[in-house]
Amino acid sequence: MDEILSSKLHKMDGIYLHWCPGCKQEHWIFVDEPSGTGARWSYNGNPEIPTFSPSVNIVGQCHYFITNGQIQFCGDSKHELAGQTVPLPNMPH
Numbered sequence: 001m002d003e004i005l006s007s008k009l010h011k012m013d014g015i016y017l018h019w020c021p022g023c024k025q026e027h028w029i030f031v032d033e034p035s036g037t038g039a040r041w042s043y044n045g046n047p048e049i050p051t052f053s054p055s056v057n058i059v060g061q062c063h064y065f066i067t068n069g070q071i072q073f074c075g076d077s078k079h080e081l082a083g084q085t086v087p088l089p090n091m092p093h
Helices: none
Strands: 002-004 010-012 015-020 025-030 052-058 062-067 070-073 085-087
């Protein structure tokens, strides 16, 4: 079941979900349990101004950091926001 933590961040079965304005889709961040590859992120616990660590890398598509409620896209992201920092957007309805 999807739990709404804030307008920007949802949680489902220990996985945090946010909207990526570069890919124009949800991205998942595994905090409570590791992903299928064993990856796991730390989270500052603030759903309004989240920070996750380390970076999230969807290989060949999107690579970014979420720090203090901002998404900092790395230069190897494959969309128009590569190299830019933007506020974490609200989840679409």
